[in-house]
Amino acid sequence: MKRTLTVLLGLLGMFLGVELILPALAKARDFGAMPTAVIGPYTVGVMLTLLGISIAVVGLCSRKKKPV
Numbered sequence: 001m002k003r004t005l006t007v008l009l010g011l012l013g014m015f016l017g018v019e020l021i022l023p024a025l026a027k028a029r030d031f032g033a034m035p036t037a038v039i040g041p042y043t044v045g046v047m048l049t050l051l052g053i054s055i056a057v058v059g060l061c062s063r064k065k066k067p068v
């Protein structure tokens with residue numbers, strides 16, 4: 001159960017990060033440069049995406065303890 005929760009939490013973080021990145025990239029496309037107002041959400045989104053991916057990978061690669 002803990003492994004599944006870890007993977008789901010990682011995926012949730014990844015999707016929330018992408019949700020913050022995409023509007024910032026759309027504004028950069030419209031203005032030709034990234035406005036100051038979207039640098040914060042963009043940076044937080046990148047960090048959340050990377051953290052979510054790493055948590056999901058750790059959750060998938062973790063081994064179950066074998067009973068002795």
